[in-house]
């Protein structure tokens with residue numbers, strides 16, 4: 001019943017309650033499978049928070 005979320009760093013699908021860490025970035029909450037992914041995200045949130053080459057979900061166009 002819990003929605004799965006994607007760890008933006010490694011791409012793994014996890015449940016929010018199983019996440020090792022989470023982080024809010026520009027109004028969005030991201031969940032991470034491990035502290036390592038969390039730290040990688042914090043180092044460069046724009047790289048992970050704004051995927052520009054995703055083929056899914058072309059809302060604008």
Ligand SMILES: [Zn+2]
Pocket residue numbers: 007009010011012032033034037
């Ligand atoms: Zn991860």
